[in-house]
Amino acid sequence: MAGEPGPGAACAPQASSPKPQVPLRLHHVGCAVRSIERALGYYTRVLGFRQVTEAVEAPSQKVKVCFLEPSSASGTAPFLELVEGVSAGSPVEKLIEATGGGPYHLCFEVDDLDVGGTMNDRETKVLEIIARVAKRDVAGIKLEQQLVADLGIDSPKALQLMCDLEEELKIEVPEDAVGKIATVADVLALIQVTSHA
Secondary structure (H helix, E strand, O other): OOOOOOOOOOOOOOOOOOOOOOOOEEEEEEEEEOOHHHHHHHHHHHOOEEEOOOOEEEHHHOEEEEEEEEOOOOOOOOEEEEEEEOOOOOHHHHHHHHHOOEEEEEEEEOOOOOOOOHHHHHHHHHHHHHHHHHOOOHHHOOOOOEOOOOOOOOHHHHHHHHHHHHHHHOOOOOHHHHHHOOEHHHHHHHHHHHHOO
């Protein structure tokens, strides 16, 4: 009969009152791989991605991660995150055993977690700490900058940076992290992984 709902009407999405829009931006796609080192060759040489962070280990999550971006991008999302399990108990290892690897997760960023984002506040705080240690203006700090060559953050300053990050962000940075970070993007990746530990 005309005007009566069809059989699937009970399952169809119902109109509701407007909700505040939370602008979501895809930050990265996580991809489970057996070996970041081997995967880097494929993604950089064959697919044209550019490595933007060194591989950083998050022992509490039993993974190592590394961020890449398309060669046509310039510090803009979405990134590709290679995720390698570092022990037999790693959820990534279990996924790879079951499926052979591949897409693992999507990570979105928002402007305000109260409406749906505190990570942006955390990223801003990390940049402020880096700027303070480097004795630079925070507006001049860029993801691709080398900590030593561009910002003058030598070994003593890098240790100070790690201590300040731990104290001000209430996190625990792995002891071997200092030797694995080379860029501002590396620091942000480390904080992201450590924050989810």
